[in-house]
Amino acid sequence: MADDGMLLNFELGDAPLTSQVKFKGGRWRDRVRAQKSVNKPAAPAAVTAADDLHNSSRPTKRPRTDDDDGPPARQFKTAKPLNAPADKAPSHAMKTGQISSGLFTSNPAAVTSFEKPTEEEEPAQPSNAPLSDEAENFLALGLSRRVAQHLATKLEMKAPTAIQKNTIPQLIKDDCDAFLQAETGSGKTLAYLLPIIHRIMALSLNEDGTSKDIQVHRNSGLFAIILAPTRELCKQIALVVEKVLRCTPWLVSTTVIGGESKKSEKSRIRKGVNILIATPGRLTDHLDNTKVLDVGTVRWLVLDEGDRMMEMGFEEDIRTIINKTREAPLQKQNREGVRLDGILPSRRVTVLCSATMRMDVQKLGEISLKDAVHITASKSEMENDDSGATEAAFSAPAQLKQNCIIVPAKLRLVTLIALLKSTFARKGPAFKAIIFISCADSVDYHYALLKDTAVPEPPSPDAAPVKPSPHTEATVAPAAYITSPANPTVVLHKLHGSLTQPVRTATLNAFTNCKEPAVLITTDISSRGLDVPTVDLVIEYDPAFAVADHVHRIGRTARAGRAGRAVLFLLPGPEEGYTSILSSATPVAPQLYDSVLQKGLATAVHLPEGKLEDETEKHTWTSRAEALQLHFEQRLLAFAYSEYDENAPKISKKDKYAKGGKKEAIKPKDNPLLDSARQAFRSHIRAYATHVRDERGFFDITQLHLGHIAKSFGLREAPGGIGGGVAKRTHRPQDTKGSTNATGNSRPDRSARSAHAGKAGDDDDFGVVDETAARRMREKMMGVMNAASEFNLG
Numbered sequence: 001m002a003d004d005g006m007l008l009n010f011e012l013g014d015a016p017l018t019s020q021v022k023f024k025g026g027r028w029r030d031r032v033r034a035q036k037s038v039n040k041p042a043a044p045a046a047v048t049a050a051d052d053l054h055n056s057s058r059p060t061k062r063p064r065t066d067d068d069d070g071p072p073a074r075q076f077k078t079a080k081p082l083n084a085p086a087d088k089a090p091s092h093a094m095k096t097g098q099i100s101s102g103l104f105t106s107n108p109a110a111v112t113s114f115e116k117p118t119e120e121e122e123p124a125q126p127s128n129a130p131l132s133d134e135a136e137n138f139l140a141l142g143l144s145r146r147v148a149q150h151l152a153t154k155l156e157m158k159a160p161t162a163i164q165k166n167t168i169p170q171l172i173k174d175d176c177d178a179f180l181q182a183e184t185g186s187g188k189t190l191a192y193l194l195p196i197i198h199r200i201m202a203l204s205l206n207e208d209g210t211s212k213d214i215q216v217h218r219n220s221g222l223f224a225i226i227l228a229p230t231r232e233l234c235k236q237i238a239l240v241v242e243k244v245l246r247c248t249p250w251l252v253s254t255t256v257i258g259g260e261s262k263k264s265e266k267s268r269i270r271k272g273v274n275i276l277i278a279t280p281g282r283l284t285d286h287l288d289n290t291k292v293l294d295v296g297t298v299r300w301l302v303l304d305e306g307d308r309m310m311e312m313g314f315e316e317d318i319r320t321i322i323n324k325t326r327e328a329p330l331q332k333q334n335r336e337g338v339r340l341d342g343i344l345p346s347r348r349v350t351v352l353c354s355a356t357m358r359m360d361v362q363k364l365g366e367i368s369l370k371d372a373v374h375i376t377a378s379k380s381e382m383e384n385d386d387s388g389a390t391e392a393a394f395s396a397p398a399q400l401k402q403n404c405i406i407v408p409a410k411l412r413l414v415t416l417i418a419l420l421k422s423t424f425a426r427k428g429p430a431f432k433a434i435i436f437i438s439c440a441d442s443v444d445y446h447y448a449l450l451k452d453t454a455v456p457e458p459p460s461p462d463a464a465p466v467k468p469s470p471h472t473e474a475t476v477a478p479a480a481y482i483t484s485p486a487n488p489t490v491v492l493h494k495l496h497g498s499l500t501q502p503v504r505t506a507t508l509n510a511f512t513n514c515k516e517p518a519v520l521i522t523t524d525i526s527s528r529g530l531d532v533p534t535v536d537l538v539i540e541y542d543p544a545f546a547v548a549d550h551v552h553r554i555g556r557t558a559r560a561g562r563a564g565r566a567v568l569f570l571l572p573g574p575e576e577g578y579t580s581i582l583s584s585a586t587p588v589a590p591q592l593y594d595s596v597l598q599k600g601l602a603t604a605v606h607l608p609e610g611k612l613e614d615e616t617e618k619h620t621w622t623s624r625a626e627a628l629q630l631h632f633e634q635r636l637l638a639f640a641y642s643e644y645d646e647n648a649p650k651i652s653k654k655d656k657y658a659k660g661g662k663k664e665a666i667k668p669k670d671n672p673l674l675d676s677a678r679q680a681f682r683s684h685i686r687a688y689a690t691h692v693r694d695e696r697g698f699f700d701i702t703q704l705h706l707g708h709i710a711k712s713f714g715l716r717e718a719p720g721g722i723g724g725g726v727a728k729r730t731h732r733p734q735d736t737k738g739s740t741n742a743t744g745n746s747r748p749d750r751s752a753r754s755a756h757a758g759k760a761g762d763d764d765d766f767g768v769v770d771e772t773a774a775r776r777m778r779e780k781m782m783g784v785m786n787a788a789s790e791f792n793l794g
């Protein structure tokens, strides 16, 4: 066995692990068995292949800091559980045939140079805030006094943002198509909505501004259709429309977004609607089947987050919607005889809207726009003048602080906890964070891992009855690990597209309205358009599949001029080069993972039942990190092996070693958390293969050390069953140790990564991504998404 890097995580001893794992919940019989199992004396270790058996690589060059109390670069003995008596720390690992590699050893070194931050820099001036000049107001942009007053008094919006300032007069006076492109959180929704509502309201006004005798009402015709990619986004837009329409209660909006019966949507359309907010699929369905849906009076078609709709495969639906609205004869007056021309546009106007500019959007522009003006926060110009379009393609709000932490795979999980723990300890009670993860399985797993598993205390007789929503039972829970005495209640939420619509809606509402500090663990379902103004921190635990998605993800914070911070986790190696393309838009400051761990683990980790350490011993951040990792690994092993179960049929030595004398792991028992970890790992690896082609040099699946990645899921070895899209490489590439990849970064030593090798030093690469297979996989993911729900990366 290679010795370097292969360590037991703890010493071998014979004392029981008593308080390391506490079993709560479930049947009492299971709890008793589980507790007995951890109290049993240890048996000699049966060693099987571990995650990095082959990892005979170079020692870690872990960056060190001044007050570093970390371990040496190589260590042959790592920490024992902190609450185990000295020299007596038996482990599940010994019994299960598992070996766990040391947390701080055999980690590839980062090539990024980390500059020590000198002083807290002055935050940049917000770039997406309402304008501060007193002369800037909605009235001056041409909106009616009624709307301007309503915005100021009821919605507390006195001044427009830059994109609103450039869009509103344009869409009030001109009837040409428009492409709105501005940073996330810059108020694009109101930028296109206000002129539409202003012009519809004008149908009820005389030229002198007084009200006409006949006012338009819900039955006067459908004037605008707004399309958005997700139900969540549609609901959010509908809420904004509804708030603005409160100043004109005779106008009505509604949504057709699926997730409820088509019959009730039909009946709302029949009652009359002036502004319709829809997802493309559902609207196409209604255009085909709902006769009362008359698009003859429609003057505006807005495609919000157009690029996302294209990416999700809605191109056909969008084409159908555009063709059907264009083909319907344009009615110059409605059936009540109200003249529409002259007040509403004399042609159908299409507005395309996105914070990012990518190929999908250009294609959508070709399908939907004619002689469009390109409106940005700084100017408005005809589209064929493309200056400015690309420069703004990937910009993020200026006040948004961006960091990236280069974390070796094995340390990802503990670094995440440390980051959350220190952030929540420092921040006020209303602090909110979103963690983006690549797939739904991984969201499910991390939610299950981080939530407080303690059975809640029965409420005292005089306590007010709490009525938890039945829809959020499985998606909202108190968090463990990241709480602190300063911030004891952090509420964990999870959201992804495989959840049912009522659960998605209820969970999002719970997160938005949560008065406690809150974390939302989610997929890219939450990356677009989601407007929770109080989100302070976005963590990209898994990088986005494309830079455009990254821009939208981090845009969930720093909205409308507020401050915000985004942290991106990257692996040492090719991924480090990714910062070069991000920094071309906004600077991304690299951060040492050591400093994150040091800060977060300066104090004990809190479990619901107490601290995860023996207070009589001295602890360092490294020993706490090791203990925390061990704790997670033990949680996965807790119910996993029948050897722990006294009542389970005994497995004979003969059976154990049946296959040609090979050591066989003992058959695992059912452990939902372990199953979830394995499933999450597999989905994570598959998702990794779907990064867009242009960025795959940074996210190269052949560079992943699966054993180390497994450890970040609390697993001690990489489970099998990863297929589809990942083909075995047959030739060892030449660019091994010391070579430089396309990004200019030297690759980590490949010989360090042969855990999946057929033959050591030969066919040792895990696989290459076949482009067609990757595309198929991505399409499949999108396909599942469209069939089951509309937005599910998982």
Ligand SMILES: Nc1ncnc2c1ncn2[C@@H]1O[C@H](COP(=O)(O)OP(=O)(O)OP(=O)(O)O)[C@@H](O)[C@H]1O
Pocket: 130, 156, 157, 158, 159, 160, 161, 164, 182, 183, 184, 185, 186, 187, 188, 189, 190, 354, 355, 528, 529, 530, 531, 533, 555, 556, 559, 560
């Ligand atoms: N003029 C304004 N004054 C104050 N707040 C505003 C103004 N306009 C919009 N906002 C607020 O800014 C936030 C972001 O608005 P909106 O969701 O429209 O941004 P966006 O540009 O569409 O962002 P994204 O690209 O992320 O979808 C919302 O909370 C909205 O209420």
